[in-house]
Amino acid sequence: MKLKVCGMTSGENIQAIASLKPDFLGFIFYEKSARFITSDIPELPKSIKKVGVFVNASESEIIDTVSKYDFQVVQLHGDESPEFCSSLQSKQSNLEIIKVFSIKDHFNFKVLKSYESVCDYFLFDTKGKLPGGNGYSFNWNILEAYPSTKPYFLSGGIGLDDVKNIHQFLKSSASKYCYALDVNSKFETAPGLKDFNLVQQFKTQILSNTSTMNYNINEHGYYGEFGGAYIPEMLYPNVEELRQNYLKIMAEPDFKAEFNQLLKDYVGRPSPLYFAKRLSERYNTKIYLKREDLNHTGAHKINNTIGQILMAKRLGKKRIIAETGAGQHGVATATVCALMGIECVVYMGEIDIARQAPNVARMKMLGATVVPALSGSRTLKDATNEAIRDWINNPVDTHYIIGSVVGPHPYPNMVARFQAVVSEEIEWQLQDKEGRTKPDHVIACVGGGSNAAGAFYQFLNDTDVNLIAVEAAGLGVHSGESAATSALGKEGIIHGSKTLLMQTDDGQITEPYSISAGLDYPGVGPMHANLFRTSRAEFISITDDEAMQAGLELCKLEGIIPAIESSHALAVFKQRQFKPDDVVVLSLSGRGDKDLNTYINYFDL
Amino acid sequence: MNRIHKKLQKTDKVLSIYFTAGYPNLNDTVTIIESLEQSGVDMIEIGLPFSDPLADGPTIQASSTQALKNGMTTAKLFEQLKDIRKTVSIPLIIMGYFNPILQYGVEKFCKTCQEIGIDGLIIPDLPVSEYNAHYKTTFEKYGLINVFLITPQTSEERIQFIDSISNGFIYMVSSASVTGSQSGFGDQQTEYFKRIACMQLKNPQIVGFGINNNETFMQATDYAKGAIIGSAFIKHLNEHGVSKISEFIKGIRA
Ligand SMILES: Cc1ncc(COP(=O)(O)O)c(C=O)c1O
Numbered sequence: 001m002k003l004k005v006c007g008m009t010s011g012e013n014i015q016a017i018a019s020l021k022p023d024f025l026g027f028i029f030y031e032k033s034a035r036f037i038t039s040d041i042p043e044l045p046k047s048i049k050k051v052g053v054f055v056n057a058s059e060s061e062i063i064d065t066v067s068k069y070d071f072q073v074v075q076l077h078g079d080e081s082p083e084f085c086s087s088l089q090s091k092q093s094n095l096e097i098i099k100v101f102s103i104k105d106h107f108n109f110k111v112l113k114s115y116e117s118v119c120d121y122f123l124f125d126t127k128g129k130l131p132g133g134n135g136y137s138f139n140w141n142i143l144e145a146y147p148s149t150k151p152y153f154l155s156g157g158i159g160l161d162d163v164k165n166i167h168q169f170l171k172s173s174a175s176k177y178c179y180a181l182d183v184n185s186k187f188e189t190a191p192g193l194k195d196f197n198l199v200q201q202f203k204t205q206i207l208s209n210t211s212t213m214n215y216n217i218n219e220h221g222y223y224g225e226f227g228g229a230y231i232p233e234m235l236y237p238n239v240e241e242l243r244q245n246y247l248k249i250m251a252e253p254d255f256k257a258e259f260n261q262l263l264k265d266y267v268g269r270p271s272p273l274y275f276a277k278r279l280s281e282r283y284n285t286k287i288y289l290k291r292e293d294l295n296h297t298g299a300h301k302i303n304n305t306i307g308q309i310l311m312a313k314r315l316g317k318k319r320i321i322a323e324t325g326a327g328q329h330g331v332a333t334a335t336v337c338a339l340m341g342i343e344c345v346v347y348m349g350e351i352d353i354a355r356q357a358p359n360v361a362r363m364k365m366l367g368a369t370v371v372p373a374l375s376g377s378r379t380l381k382d383a384t385n386e387a388i389r390d391w392i393n394n395p396v397d398t399h400y401i402i403g404s405v406v407g408p409h410p411y412p413n414m415v416a417r418f419q420a421v422v423s424e425e426i427e428w429q430l431q432d433k434e435g436r437t438k439p440d441h442v443i444a445c446v447g448g449g450s451n452a453a454g455a456f457y458q459f460l461n462d463t464d465v466n467l468i469a470v471e472a473a474g475l476g477v478h479s480g481e482s483a484a485t486s487a488l489g490k491e492g493i494i495h496g497s498k499t500l501l502m503q504t505d506d507g508q509i510t511e512p513y514s515i516s517a518g519l520d521y522p523g524v525g526p527m528h529a530n531l532f533r534t535s536r537a538e539f540i541s542i543t544d545d546e547a548m549q550a551g552l553e554l555c556k557l558e559g560i561i562p563a564i565e566s567s568h569a570l571a572v573f574k575q576r577q578f579k580p581d582d583v584v585v586l587s588l589s590g591r592g593d594k595d596l597n598t599y600i601n602y603f604d605l
Numbered sequence: 606m607n608r609i610h611k612k613l614q615k616t617d618k619v620l621s622i623y624f625t626a627g628y629p630n631l632n633d634t635v636t637i638i639e640s641l642e643q644s645g646v647d648m649i650e651i652g653l654p655f656s657d658p659l660a661d662g663p664t665i666q667a668s669s670t671q672a673l674k675n676g677m678t679t680a681k682l683f684e685q686l687k688d689i690r691k692t693v694s695i696p697l698i699i700m701g702y703f704n705p706i707l708q709y710g711v712e713k714f715c716k717t718c719q720e721i722g723i724d725g726l727i728i729p730d731l732p733v734s735e736y737n738a739h740y741k742t743t744f745e746k747y748g749l750i751n752v753f754l755i756t757p758q759t760s761e762e763r764i765q766f767i768d769s770i771s772n773g774f775i776y777m778v779s780s781a782s783v784t785g786s787q788s789g790f791g792d793q794q795t796e797y798f799k800r801i802a803c804m805q806l807k808n809p810q811i812v813g814f815g816i817n818n819n820e821t822f823m824q825a826t827d828y829a830k831g832a833i834i835g836s837a838f839i840k841h842l843n844e845h846g847v848s849k850i851s852e853f854i855k856g857i858r859a
Binding site: 228229230231232233234236237374375376381382385388389392393394395396490491492493494495496503505506507508509510 | 655656657658659660662663666667670673678679680702703704705706707708709729730731732733735753754755756758759760763778781782783786
């Protein structure tokens with residue numbers, strides 16, 4: 001995406017902004033404008049195209065000004081006719097012409113036709129009192145109807161606050177021919193004086209997303225600025241051993257073979273990609289459910305525990321520890337430990353033990369020892385602390401199976417790789433059903449973020465695929481009882497990873513709340529923190545009530561009782577519209593058996 | 606010259622005490638520090654409480670939870686310590702987890718430490734690589750010594766590396782454990798103490814974790830420059846309050 005900064009008036013300021021290397025700098029030659037330039041224009045780097053902006057000026061005035069300042073481009077902001085443009089074009093063959101059109105609520109795109117052959121670009125600005133510079137934006141969705149293939153500039157009140165909207169817009173088909181963003185009044189300290197820092201921030205935030213970017217982990221264990229391994233020295237040998245070996249082990253043919261075979265024969269993969277016909281009809285789009293709920297033990301969690309138990313065996317470990325919130329990951333871990341005949345200790349908050357009795361019983365039947373976490377708030381975060389403490393105390397023979405894409409590097413990446421099987425399957429299943437490997441949208445709920453990481457994995461760097469991460473808003477994002485980490489969290493460190501987490505101003509980690517125990521975590525994995533920060537993924541928060549209704553709706557429409565975590569993802573259809581021919585894949589991360597009590601109490605069944 | 610360097614040059618069998626700021630009561634901090642110095646302690650680690658102290662056992666965890674409930678914050682601690690150098694001259698070290706420091710602002714934190722007269726920091730979850738890459742210059746700008754840990758599992762190569770970047774002392778974790786989970790040292794520990802002593806490191810070592818009485822203090826300081834007591838002191842505070850601090854110290858030194 002190109003950037004044009006318009007309306008500087010002072011030489012010094014021009015030079016400062018030029019040092020940021022925008023693609024275009026625009027200078028306004030319209031006396032009535034607050035940004036009318038009277039000063040000289042300093043020498044500018046050759047890579048920047050200089051644009052003269054005119055409103056109903058005469059041809060001779062334009063030609064004189066262009067030659068005086070050596071402009072490569074003119075922008076015509078008034079009622080210049082196609083004939084006028086044509087004449088100018090014939091006299092100045094090297095000059096590029098931008099013709100401006102102002103849009104309010106509607107725009108008759110037919111007027112573009114007569115300009116097609118006489119200008120080089122179109123520019124769409126907000127219609128207001130003034131010819132440009134009104135400082136607010138129009139509804140960009142109008143450009144869905146853009147009939148032309150000519151590159152256009154998007155203009156009108158664009159500010160730093162719009163970055164997220166712009167990323168959104170750039171993912172939509174309306175932006176197909178959007179060539180550049182044109183900014184002006186929202187980046188000023190006074191009319192005509194641009195704020196260097198604001199422009200710089202805008203440029204990096206826009207470019208970071210539109211140039212090909214890597215949303216996967218880098219060689220230092222970071223996703224953008226998130227990740228790393230903030231661990232006490234006591235954990236260094238364990239984590240380092242894992243870091244040095246995990247990729248090597250995962251690449252071994254017999255590891256892959258054993259992993260794939262267990263996923264097939266034991267877990268029951270591939271999980272179906274099911275076209276949800278009645279749900280699709282209800283929301284007038286094409287919805288596919290990725291049925292992780294049909295896996296052995298009832299959720300996606302087992303993909304990771306199978307991978308990690310094989311990893312632990314190859315590292316020569318004799319004992320497994322894990323943390324669990326609702327008990328899903330605890331059950332998945334106890335299951336694979338039983339399968340391999342390895343000792344298993346699961347830490348679980350004392351409060352969660354009380355509210356998730358069936359899963360506690362399952363773990364015990366599977367031979368695991370369930371240890372109550374008695375410290376702190378006695379829920380998932382404290383269970384994680386206890387598991388880490390156990391690992392510190394048992395540094396040689398124990399492997400810690402973390403249950404989500406959280407924790408110190410390499411855990412987030414390793415867990416994401418084990419869950420990646422989800423999107424690998426989506427690609428070929430979609431090929432069979434739709435004749436294409438890429439969906440338009442992928443929706444998944446995010447606690448720590450492992451089912452989302454798995455569903456997004458193959459599409460991370462393919463920005464044509466819109467990623468939608470759904471967080472639990474509990475009783476409401478700002479109710480004080482919420483687990484919407486991206487909305488409420490700040491950058492910090494939790495469980496060995498730099499990421500977004502909910503905390504007090506003093507840096508104490510706070511207790512989240514959600515009706516779904518699996519989303520009740522104060523942090524989010526570093527991959528998702530980065531997807532949020534870069535606006536690669538759209539983040540949506542769903543309340544308890546919205547999720548419960550969406551869960552019930554799936555029961556009624558499709559005969560599937562979803563886990564309450566997955567119900568959060570389903571609730572997106574009430575919040576956000578999709579097009580009729582959009583292909584939307586939703587990660588149905590788990591089944592609702594474990595949540596029956598919560599459903600019973602909530603709906604008074 | 607930093608107070609830590611001076612102290613370590615002059616003294617053997619250095620006794621360092623850890624306590625959690627804001628425990629048992631919010632405003633005990635200064636009283637505890639002053640009584641510790643008067644009781645003949647050589648160095649103090651002031652614990653900045655954290656909600657999720659990963660490297661700590663139940664005793665220090667519980668004291669941190671209580672301290673936070675009492676209202677302790679980073680700003681509050683600094684306010685309490687504002688005039689501490691008027692009455693206390695032994696080295697003072699702040700020990701805390703990285704997140705509260707990050708939220709306070711690393712530079713602002715270091716600057717305030719210098720203004721107060723804090724000599725060093727121990728941040729267990731700030732790894733060596735991150736420190737070197739991002740924070741070293743800031744710590745040094747404000748004259749703060751950053752103390753790194755080693756454990757029985759730390760490789761010889763890494764110990765050499767940690768020694769090379771340390772400047773003060775090395776915190777030698779006595780065994781593979783969180784704080785407060787030891788009772789007495791066995792052959793394994795003695796061997797480890799000997800092994801490290803033989804490495805002739807540039808920095809003196811101070812042993813921590815599992816020192817809880819005269820016997821373990823003596824065992825540790827047979828090989829190392831000094832020892833740190835945390836959980837045992839907090840248990841004592843819990844049982845006997847702040848007025849009986851000197852009895853505890855006498856018992857250790859005996
Ligand atoms: C069914 C289900 N979905 C989602 C989650 C949330 O975890 P994650 O965000 O790692 O996918 C859980 C966690 O327990 C779960 O059980």
